Amino acid sequence: MIDLSTSYLGLSLASPLVASAGPLCETLDNIRRMEDAGAAAVVLPSLFEEQIAVESAHLDRHLSHGAESYSEATTYFPDMQSYAIGPDAYLEHIRRAKAAVRIPVIGSLNGVSRGGWTGYARKIEQAGADALELNVYYIPTDPDLTGDEVERRHVELVGDVKASVGIPVAVKLGHGWSAPANLARRLDRAGADGLVLFNRFYLPDFDLETLEVVPHLTLSSSHELLVRLHWVAILHGHVRPDLAVTGGVHTALDVLKAMMAGARVAMMTSALLQHGIPHLATVREGLIDWMTAHEYESIRQMQGSMSYRSVRDPAAFERANYMKVLSSYALRAERGRSAP
Secondary structure, eight states: OOBOOEEETTEEESSSEEEOSSGGGGSHHHHHHHHHHTOSEEEOOOEEHHHHHHHTTHHHHHHHTTTTTOGGGGGGSOOGGGOSSOHHHHHHHHHHHHHHOSSOEEEEEEOOOSTTHHHHHHHHHHTTOSEEEEEOOOOOOOTTOOHHHHHHHHHHHHHHHHHHOSSOEEEEEOSOOSOHHHHHHHHHHHTOSEEEEOOOOOOOEEETTTTEEEOOOOOOOGGGHHHHHHHHHHHTTTSSSEEEEESSOOSHHHHHHHHHHTOSEEEESHHHHHHOTTHHHHHHHHHHHHHHHTTOOBHHHHTTTTSSTTOSOHHHHHHHHHHHHHHHHHHHHHHHHHOO
């Protein structure tokens, strides 16, 4: 019998299929359906730092100040009161989700500052979450802010949260770092139990008629998986935290690639939004079919089998791959021109 089980953040999971933070995890009915379809764990939608601040009335006063003179500036910020799950309701959602399903429920905090994070991390733990994902979504726009300072803030934030809770803590990162491997090592030393690669940055658009900044959402595709595979393969075996792939996971083959790169779990949201929650069952069946055909007995057997841990100089390997890709394209183009 094919064994799909894996472990993530110290949690024993029936398979590597995890529903990542997204709108589908906002209702208990959907969470139950995802468990029935084969999700081994769910990550609840993020509680945003801005929501916590609005509850305390600090950010609300800051954003309202001067709105009469610069009203267009406030359009850069969402109406935090319109979010479906506020801080208190979020904690209740964790409690109810834990009571409704048997699979692990992972809470999520989204922000960057150290302020009230530790307090809400403790509340999320007390509400019953099995683990916590820190979704550190921050774009440094200050020209005087150095890359080292940005990384230091992230590392300190993780250290503070880890010191305040007893549950495992994963860190969800974007890929726009100058030295991701070094940052991963620093987060490891700060106590991170998992690294989730990578966050998707949603860039806003301009409405030229209303002169407003408007949200722009494009769901992921399997093509986005490549950068995740790249860095998971590099980090596997070099850092202690469990590695998770998120972004670009749509098919059973995507999940298998993530496992072979060295991930413990593969997270998906866009695929479920596109194809519905039953898509989880389709992916699970695809895993079993492929593993049976290729004589794999377990997921653990393949994890890290295509990582860079056996490469003496990964940087040189990357250069060789880079040159090979460019030359292969040039050769294809040349053959196309010379064909009769």
